[in-house]
Amino acid sequence: MDSLSEPIAENVDPLRALTLDTLRRRTSMKWHAYPEDVLPLWVAELDVPLAEPIIQAVTDAVRLGDTGYAAGCEYATALADFAAKRWGWHSLAVERTAIVPDVMQGVVEMLKLVTGPGDRVVVNSPVYPPFYMFLTHMDRQVVEAPLGADHRIDLDVLADTFRTATAAGGRVAYLLCSPHNPTGTVHTEAELSAVAALSAEHGVRVVADEIHAPLAPPDRYVPYLSVPGTADGLSLMSASKGWNLAGLKAALAIAGPGAAEELATLPEEVSHGPSHVGVIAHTAALRDGVGWLDALLAGLAANRRLLADLLAEHLPAVRYTPAESTYLAWLDCRDLGLGDRPAAYFLDQAKVALTCGVDFGTGGAGHARLNLGTHPDIVTDAIRRMAAAL
Numbered sequence: 001m002d003s004l005s006e007p008i009a010e011n012v013d014p015l016r017a018l019t020l021d022t023l024r025r026r027t028s029m030k031w032h033a034y035p036e037d038v039l040p041l042w043v044a045e046l047d048v049p050l051a052e053p054i055i056q057a058v059t060d061a062v063r064l065g066d067t068g069y070a071a072g073c074e075y076a077t078a079l080a081d082f083a084a085k086r087w088g089w090h091s092l093a094v095e096r097t098a099i100v101p102d103v104m105q106g107v108v109e110m111l112k113l114v115t116g117p118g119d120r121v122v123v124n125s126p127v128y129p130p131f132y133m134f135l136t137h138m139d140r141q142v143v144e145a146p147l148g149a150d151h152r153i154d155l156d157v158l159a160d161t162f163r164t165a166t167a168a169g170g171r172v173a174y175l176l177c178s179p180h181n182p183t184g185t186v187h188t189e190a191e192l193s194a195v196a197a198l199s200a201e202h203g204v205r206v207v208a209d210e211i212h213a214p215l216a217p218p219d220r221y222v223p224y225l226s227v228p229g230t231a232d233g234l235s236l237m238s239a240s241k242g243w244n245l246a247g248l249k250a251a252l253a254i255a256g257p258g259a260a261e262e263l264a265t266l267p268e269e270v271s272h273g274p275s276h277v278g279v280i281a282h283t284a285a286l287r288d289g290v291g292w293l294d295a296l297l298a299g300l301a302a303n304r305r306l307l308a309d310l311l312a313e314h315l316p317a318v319r320y321t322p323a324e325s326t327y328l329a330w331l332d333c334r335d336l337g338l339g340d341r342p343a344a345y346f347l348d349q350a351k352v353a354l355t356c357g358v359d360f361g362t363g364g365a366g367h368a369r370l371n372l373g374t375h376p377d378i379v380t381d382a383i384r385r386m387a388a389a390l
Helices: 052-064 074-087 103-114 130-137 155-167 189-202 257-263 268-272 276-288 290-314 342-350 376-389
Strands: 097-100 120-123 141-144 172-177 205-209 234-237 251-255 328-332 367-371
Touching (some): 052 276, 074 097, 074 276, 074 290, 097 103, 103 172, 103 205, 103 234, 103 251, 103 257, 120 130, 120 155, 130 141, 130 172, 155 172, 155 189, 172 189, 234 257, 276 290, 290 328, 290 376, 342 367, 342 376
Parallel strands (some): 120 141, 172 205
Antiparallel strands (some): 097 251, 234 251, 328 367
Protein backbone atom coordinates (compact mmCIF):
# COMPACT_ATOMS: atom_id res chain seq x y z
CA MET A 1 0.00 0.00 0.00
CA ASP A 2 1.40 3.40 -0.90
CA SER A 3 -1.48 5.76 -1.65
CA LEU A 4 -1.13 9.11 0.06
CA SER A 5 -4.79 9.88 -0.55
CA GLU A 6 -6.30 6.84 1.13
CA PRO A 7 -6.29 6.36 4.91
CA ILE A 8 -4.94 3.11 6.29
CA ALA A 9 -7.15 0.93 8.47
CA GLU A 10 -6.50 1.04 12.20
CA ASN A 11 -5.31 -2.55 12.33
CA VAL A 12 -2.87 -2.23 9.42
CA ASP A 13 0.83 -1.84 10.26
CA PRO A 14 1.64 1.78 9.32
CA LEU A 15 5.33 0.88 8.98
CA ARG A 16 4.47 -1.09 5.83
CA ALA A 17 2.37 1.64 4.22
CA LEU A 18 5.02 3.72 2.43
CA THR A 19 7.69 2.77 -0.11
CA LEU A 20 11.23 4.08 -0.12
CA ASP A 21 10.50 6.22 -3.19
CA THR A 22 7.60 7.89 -1.38
CA LEU A 23 9.63 8.45 1.76
CA ARG A 24 12.39 10.13 -0.22
CA ARG A 25 9.89 12.84 -1.20
CA ARG A 26 9.90 14.02 2.41
CA THR A 27 11.90 17.15 3.23
CA SER A 28 12.27 16.72 7.00
CA MET A 29 15.61 16.25 8.73
CA LYS A 30 15.69 12.48 8.48
CA TRP A 31 15.32 12.43 4.71
CA HIS A 32 17.10 15.68 3.92
CA ALA A 33 20.43 15.37 5.74
CA TYR A 34 22.08 12.71 3.54
CA PRO A 35 22.34 11.97 -0.20
CA GLU A 36 19.75 9.68 -1.77
CA ASP A 37 22.06 6.68 -1.82
CA VAL A 38 22.09 6.64 1.99
CA LEU A 39 19.47 4.77 4.04
CA PRO A 40 18.64 7.14 6.92
CA LEU A 41 18.11 5.15 10.12
CA TRP A 42 19.26 7.81 12.54
CA VAL A 43 17.09 10.66 13.89
CA ALA A 44 13.85 9.74 15.69
CA GLU A 45 11.27 10.22 12.96
CA LEU A 46 8.82 7.50 11.97
CA ASP A 47 8.41 6.43 8.35
CA VAL A 48 4.63 6.24 8.51
CA PRO A 49 1.55 8.06 7.23
CA LEU A 50 -0.23 10.01 9.93
CA ALA A 51 -3.20 8.50 11.69
CA GLU A 52 -6.40 9.50 9.90
CA PRO A 53 -7.93 11.32 12.95
CA ILE A 54 -4.87 13.59 13.01
CA ILE A 55 -5.09 14.31 9.28
CA GLN A 56 -8.78 15.11 9.62
CA ALA A 57 -8.32 17.38 12.64
CA VAL A 58 -5.47 19.34 11.06
CA THR A 59 -7.22 19.57 7.70
CA ASP A 60 -10.39 20.87 9.34
CA ALA A 61 -8.41 23.48 11.26
CA VAL A 62 -6.59 24.71 8.17
CA ARG A 63 -9.81 24.86 6.13
CA LEU A 64 -11.38 26.89 8.92
CA GLY A 65 -8.36 29.15 9.17
CA ASP A 66 -8.00 28.07 12.79
CA THR A 67 -4.29 28.84 12.81
CA GLY A 68 -3.96 31.39 15.59
CA TYR A 69 -2.45 31.11 19.03
CA ALA A 70 -2.75 28.00 21.21
CA ALA A 71 -5.39 28.17 23.94
CA GLY A 72 -7.54 25.99 26.16
CA CYS A 73 -6.98 22.76 28.05
CA GLU A 74 -8.19 20.20 25.48
CA TYR A 75 -4.69 18.76 25.05
CA ALA A 76 -4.22 18.26 28.80
CA THR A 77 -7.69 16.74 29.14
CA ALA A 78 -6.98 14.35 26.27
CA LEU A 79 -3.71 13.31 27.89
CA ALA A 80 -5.38 12.77 31.26
CA ASP A 81 -8.05 10.58 29.64
CA PHE A 82 -5.41 8.65 27.68
CA ALA A 83 -3.29 8.13 30.80
CA ALA A 84 -6.27 6.84 32.79
CA LYS A 85 -7.32 4.35 30.11
CA ARG A 86 -3.86 3.34 28.93
CA TRP A 87 -1.87 3.19 32.17
CA GLY A 88 -4.48 3.30 34.91
CA TRP A 89 -3.12 6.67 36.02
CA HIS A 90 -6.14 8.58 37.29
CA SER A 91 -4.40 11.41 39.17
CA LEU A 92 -3.10 13.45 36.24
CA ALA A 93 -4.70 16.77 37.19
CA VAL A 94 -5.34 19.10 34.26
CA GLU A 95 -4.95 22.11 36.58
CA ARG A 96 -1.38 21.01 37.30
CA THR A 97 -0.28 21.10 33.67
CA ALA A 98 1.22 23.76 31.43
CA ILE A 99 1.65 23.78 27.68
CA VAL A 100 5.24 24.09 26.43
CA PRO A 101 6.72 24.21 22.91
CA ASP A 102 8.18 20.69 23.01
CA VAL A 103 9.60 18.24 25.52
CA MET A 104 13.19 19.46 25.51
CA GLN A 105 12.17 23.11 25.82
CA GLY A 106 9.88 21.96 28.62
CA VAL A 107 12.80 20.17 30.30
CA VAL A 108 14.78 23.40 30.20
CA GLU A 109 11.93 25.39 31.72
CA MET A 110 11.30 22.80 34.46
CA LEU A 111 14.99 22.73 35.37
CA LYS A 112 14.96 26.52 35.57
CA LEU A 113 12.25 26.17 38.22
CA VAL A 114 14.26 23.83 40.44
CA THR A 115 17.92 24.69 39.75
CA GLY A 116 20.04 27.75 39.02
CA PRO A 117 23.10 28.54 36.88
CA GLY A 118 26.02 26.32 37.78
CA ASP A 119 23.87 23.73 39.55
CA ARG A 120 24.23 20.01 38.82
CA VAL A 121 21.86 17.80 36.85
CA VAL A 122 22.27 14.03 37.02
CA VAL A 123 21.64 11.87 33.94
CA ASN A 124 21.86 8.13 33.27
CA SER A 125 24.37 7.65 30.48
CA PRO A 126 24.34 6.56 27.74
CA VAL A 127 21.45 8.94 27.18
CA TYR A 128 19.77 11.18 24.59
CA PRO A 129 22.50 13.57 23.31
CA PRO A 130 20.41 16.79 23.59
CA PHE A 131 20.42 16.30 27.37
CA TYR A 132 24.10 17.26 27.27
CA MET A 133 23.66 20.05 24.73
CA PHE A 134 20.67 21.74 26.35
CA LEU A 135 22.00 21.45 29.90
CA THR A 136 25.38 22.86 28.95
CA HIS A 137 23.76 25.72 27.05
CA MET A 138 21.66 26.63 30.11
CA ASP A 139 24.78 26.69 32.31
CA ARG A 140 24.07 23.52 34.27
CA GLN A 141 26.73 20.93 35.11
CA VAL A 142 25.99 17.47 33.74
CA VAL A 143 26.78 14.67 36.19
CA GLU A 144 26.60 11.11 34.87
CA ALA A 145 25.24 8.12 36.78
CA PRO A 146 25.84 5.39 34.17
CA LEU A 147 23.33 2.63 33.60
CA GLY A 148 24.24 -0.90 34.59
CA ALA A 149 25.39 -3.49 32.08
CA ASP A 150 21.76 -4.62 31.85
CA HIS A 151 20.73 -1.13 30.63
CA ARG A 152 18.80 -0.51 33.85
CA ILE A 153 19.25 2.21 36.47
CA ASP A 154 22.02 1.20 38.87
CA LEU A 155 20.53 2.39 42.14
CA ASP A 156 23.81 2.13 44.04
CA VAL A 157 25.55 4.26 41.45
CA LEU A 158 22.65 6.72 41.49
CA ALA A 159 22.78 7.01 45.29
CA ASP A 160 26.54 7.63 45.22
CA THR A 161 26.11 10.21 42.47
CA PHE A 162 23.35 12.02 44.39
CA ARG A 163 25.53 12.00 47.51
CA THR A 164 28.55 13.45 45.71
CA ALA A 165 26.55 16.01 43.73
CA THR A 166 24.70 17.37 46.75
CA ALA A 167 27.85 17.48 48.88
CA ALA A 168 29.35 19.92 46.38
CA GLY A 169 26.69 22.50 47.27
CA GLY A 170 23.94 24.17 45.29
CA ARG A 171 20.75 22.56 44.07
CA VAL A 172 20.71 19.21 42.30
CA ALA A 173 18.18 17.79 39.85
CA TYR A 174 17.84 14.40 38.22
CA LEU A 175 16.77 14.32 34.58
CA LEU A 176 15.11 10.91 34.23
CA CYS A 177 14.63 9.48 30.74
CA SER A 178 11.58 7.21 30.86
CA PRO A 179 11.40 5.07 28.77
CA HIS A 180 15.14 5.32 28.30
CA ASN A 181 16.66 6.56 25.07
CA PRO A 182 18.68 4.88 23.49
CA THR A 183 18.24 1.53 25.26
CA GLY A 184 14.43 1.42 25.25
CA THR A 185 14.39 0.28 28.88
CA VAL A 186 11.02 0.61 30.61
CA HIS A 187 11.60 1.38 34.28
CA THR A 188 9.59 -0.72 36.73
CA GLU A 189 7.42 0.63 39.54
CA ALA A 190 9.96 -0.71 42.04
CA GLU A 191 12.80 1.12 40.30
CA LEU A 192 10.86 4.37 40.13
CA SER A 193 9.86 4.06 43.78
CA ALA A 194 13.53 3.63 44.66
CA VAL A 195 14.39 6.69 42.58
CA ALA A 196 11.75 8.71 44.43
CA ALA A 197 13.09 7.54 47.80
CA LEU A 198 16.69 8.36 46.90
CA SER A 199 15.68 11.76 45.56
CA ALA A 200 13.82 12.58 48.77
CA GLU A 201 16.72 11.35 50.92
CA HIS A 202 19.25 13.54 49.14
CA GLY A 203 17.06 16.55 48.35
CA VAL A 204 17.27 16.02 44.59
CA ARG A 205 14.44 17.21 42.36
CA VAL A 206 13.27 14.88 39.58
CA VAL A 207 12.29 16.04 36.09
CA ALA A 208 11.09 13.13 33.94
CA ASP A 209 11.28 13.16 30.16
CA GLU A 210 8.47 10.75 29.22
CA ILE A 211 8.18 11.56 25.52
CA HIS A 212 8.43 7.88 24.51
CA ALA A 213 5.77 6.74 26.99
CA PRO A 214 3.06 5.96 24.38
CA LEU A 215 5.50 3.58 22.69
CA ALA A 216 5.82 1.34 25.76
CA PRO A 217 3.61 -1.70 26.33
CA PRO A 218 0.58 -0.19 28.08
CA ASP A 219 0.52 -2.92 30.72
CA ARG A 220 4.16 -2.30 31.68
CA TYR A 221 4.57 1.46 31.56
CA VAL A 222 4.51 3.33 34.87
CA PRO A 223 4.30 7.15 34.70
CA TYR A 224 6.77 8.64 37.16
CA LEU A 225 4.23 10.89 38.88
CA SER A 226 1.91 7.93 39.49
CA VAL A 227 4.43 6.44 41.93
CA PRO A 228 4.10 7.21 45.66
CA GLY A 229 6.69 9.71 46.88
CA THR A 230 6.82 11.74 43.67
CA ALA A 231 4.67 14.67 44.79
CA ASP A 232 7.43 17.21 44.15
CA GLY A 233 8.28 15.74 40.74
CA LEU A 234 7.84 17.28 37.30
CA SER A 235 7.19 15.47 34.03
CA LEU A 236 7.10 16.26 30.32
CA MET A 237 4.82 14.33 27.98
CA SER A 238 3.82 14.61 24.34
CA ALA A 239 2.23 12.70 21.48
CA SER A 240 5.24 13.60 19.36
CA LYS A 241 7.12 10.30 19.26
CA GLY A 242 4.14 7.95 19.38
CA TRP A 243 2.36 9.54 16.43
CA ASN A 244 5.28 11.19 14.55
CA LEU A 245 4.34 14.80 15.30
CA ALA A 246 7.76 16.37 15.89
CA GLY A 247 7.07 19.03 13.26
CA LEU A 248 3.79 20.00 14.95
CA LYS A 249 5.19 21.50 18.13
CA ALA A 250 3.33 20.97 21.40
CA ALA A 251 4.03 19.26 24.73
CA LEU A 252 2.76 19.33 28.29
CA ALA A 253 4.56 19.90 31.57
CA ILE A 254 2.92 18.10 34.49
CA ALA A 255 3.51 18.79 38.18
CA GLY A 256 3.00 16.58 41.17
CA PRO A 257 0.92 18.17 43.96
CA GLY A 258 4.04 19.40 45.74
CA ALA A 259 5.40 21.12 42.62
CA ALA A 260 2.19 22.85 41.54
CA GLU A 261 3.15 26.24 42.94
CA GLU A 262 6.48 26.12 41.13
CA LEU A 263 4.82 25.20 37.84
CA ALA A 264 2.44 28.12 38.32
CA THR A 265 5.44 30.48 38.17
CA LEU A 266 6.31 29.37 34.64
CA PRO A 267 6.69 32.55 32.56
CA GLU A 268 3.69 33.27 30.37
CA GLU A 269 5.82 33.62 27.27
CA VAL A 270 6.65 29.90 27.39
CA SER A 271 3.04 29.12 26.46
CA HIS A 272 3.40 31.22 23.31
CA GLY A 273 5.81 28.70 21.75
CA PRO A 274 3.54 25.75 20.93
CA SER A 275 1.77 25.60 17.59
CA HIS A 276 -2.02 25.82 17.82
CA VAL A 277 -2.28 23.37 14.92
CA GLY A 278 0.20 21.21 16.80
CA VAL A 279 -2.03 21.21 19.87
CA ILE A 280 -4.97 20.17 17.68
CA ALA A 281 -2.91 17.33 16.19
CA HIS A 282 -1.64 16.03 19.54
CA THR A 283 -5.13 16.19 21.02
CA ALA A 284 -6.57 14.19 18.12
CA ALA A 285 -3.82 11.60 18.46
CA LEU A 286 -4.49 11.00 22.14
CA ARG A 287 -8.27 10.97 21.77
CA ASP A 288 -8.80 9.12 18.53
CA GLY A 289 -5.47 7.61 17.41
CA VAL A 290 -5.12 4.74 19.87
CA GLY A 291 -6.04 2.05 17.36
CA TRP A 292 -3.40 3.36 14.97
CA LEU A 293 -0.87 3.42 17.84
CA ASP A 294 -1.57 -0.21 18.72
CA ALA A 295 -0.99 -1.23 15.09
CA LEU A 296 2.30 0.67 15.18
CA LEU A 297 3.40 -1.10 18.37
CA ALA A 298 2.70 -4.46 16.75
CA GLY A 299 4.76 -3.44 13.72
CA LEU A 300 7.63 -2.27 15.92
CA ALA A 301 7.62 -5.56 17.83
CA ALA A 302 7.88 -7.38 14.50
CA ASN A 303 10.74 -5.12 13.41
CA ARG A 304 12.63 -5.84 16.65
CA ARG A 305 12.35 -9.57 15.98
CA LEU A 306 13.39 -9.02 12.38
CA LEU A 307 16.45 -7.01 13.42
CA ALA A 308 17.51 -9.69 15.92
CA ASP A 309 17.23 -12.37 13.22
CA LEU A 310 19.11 -10.28 10.65
CA LEU A 311 21.95 -9.52 13.04
CA ALA A 312 22.23 -13.17 14.06
CA GLU A 313 22.51 -14.15 10.39
CA HIS A 314 24.60 -11.34 8.94
CA LEU A 315 26.34 -9.53 11.83
CA PRO A 316 26.59 -12.00 14.72
CA ALA A 317 29.37 -9.98 16.38
CA VAL A 318 26.93 -7.11 17.00
CA ARG A 319 25.26 -7.45 20.38
CA TYR A 320 21.63 -6.37 20.50
CA THR A 321 18.95 -6.81 23.12
CA PRO A 322 15.45 -6.05 21.73
CA ALA A 323 13.95 -3.28 23.83
CA GLU A 324 10.51 -3.10 25.38
CA SER A 325 9.88 0.41 24.12
CA THR A 326 10.71 3.15 21.62
CA TYR A 327 11.57 2.49 17.98
CA LEU A 328 15.29 2.72 18.65
CA ALA A 329 17.81 -0.13 18.72
CA TRP A 330 21.06 0.17 20.68
CA LEU A 331 23.76 -1.79 18.87
CA ASP A 332 26.98 -2.84 20.62
CA CYS A 333 29.50 -2.94 17.78
CA ARG A 334 32.68 -3.13 19.86
CA ASP A 335 33.54 -6.65 18.71
CA LEU A 336 33.62 -5.49 15.08
CA GLY A 337 36.90 -3.64 15.67
CA LEU A 338 35.63 -0.40 14.14
CA GLY A 339 36.74 1.86 16.98
CA ASP A 340 34.64 4.26 19.02
CA ARG A 341 32.49 5.45 16.10
CA PRO A 342 31.17 2.50 14.10
CA ALA A 343 28.36 4.70 12.77
CA ALA A 344 30.94 6.71 10.83
CA TYR A 345 32.24 3.52 9.20
CA PHE A 346 28.77 2.31 8.22
CA LEU A 347 27.88 5.70 6.76
CA ASP A 348 31.04 5.81 4.67
CA GLN A 349 31.24 2.17 3.63
CA ALA A 350 27.64 0.92 3.70
CA LYS A 351 25.69 4.13 3.02
CA VAL A 352 23.60 3.55 6.15
CA ALA A 353 23.16 6.50 8.51
CA LEU A 354 23.02 5.56 12.20
CA THR A 355 23.43 7.78 15.27
CA CYS A 356 26.91 7.76 16.77
CA GLY A 357 27.02 6.18 20.22
CA VAL A 358 29.76 8.51 21.48
CA ASP A 359 27.24 11.35 21.49
CA PHE A 360 25.25 9.55 24.22
CA GLY A 361 28.01 10.02 26.80
CA THR A 362 29.77 7.43 28.93
CA GLY A 363 28.96 3.94 27.72
CA GLY A 364 28.33 5.01 24.14
CA ALA A 365 31.73 4.41 22.56
CA GLY A 366 31.68 1.53 20.11
CA HIS A 367 27.89 1.65 19.91
CA ALA A 368 25.38 2.98 17.38
CA ARG A 369 21.66 3.70 17.55
CA LEU A 370 19.45 2.41 14.75
CA ASN A 371 15.94 3.71 14.07
CA LEU A 372 13.58 0.75 13.62
CA GLY A 373 10.58 2.91 12.83
CA THR A 374 10.59 2.17 9.13
CA HIS A 375 9.54 -0.41 6.55
CA PRO A 376 10.94 -3.89 7.32
CA ASP A 377 12.40 -4.02 3.82
CA ILE A 378 14.49 -0.95 4.64
CA VAL A 379 15.72 -2.56 7.88
CA THR A 380 16.65 -5.66 5.91
CA ASP A 381 18.48 -3.69 3.24
CA ALA A 382 20.37 -1.70 5.88
CA ILE A 383 21.70 -4.76 7.74
CA ARG A 384 22.69 -6.46 4.52
CA ARG A 385 24.56 -3.34 3.44
CA MET A 386 26.33 -3.13 6.80
CA ALA A 387 27.35 -6.77 6.64
CA ALA A 388 28.60 -6.43 3.07
CA ALA A 389 30.72 -3.46 4.10
CA LEU A 390 32.68 -5.69 6.48
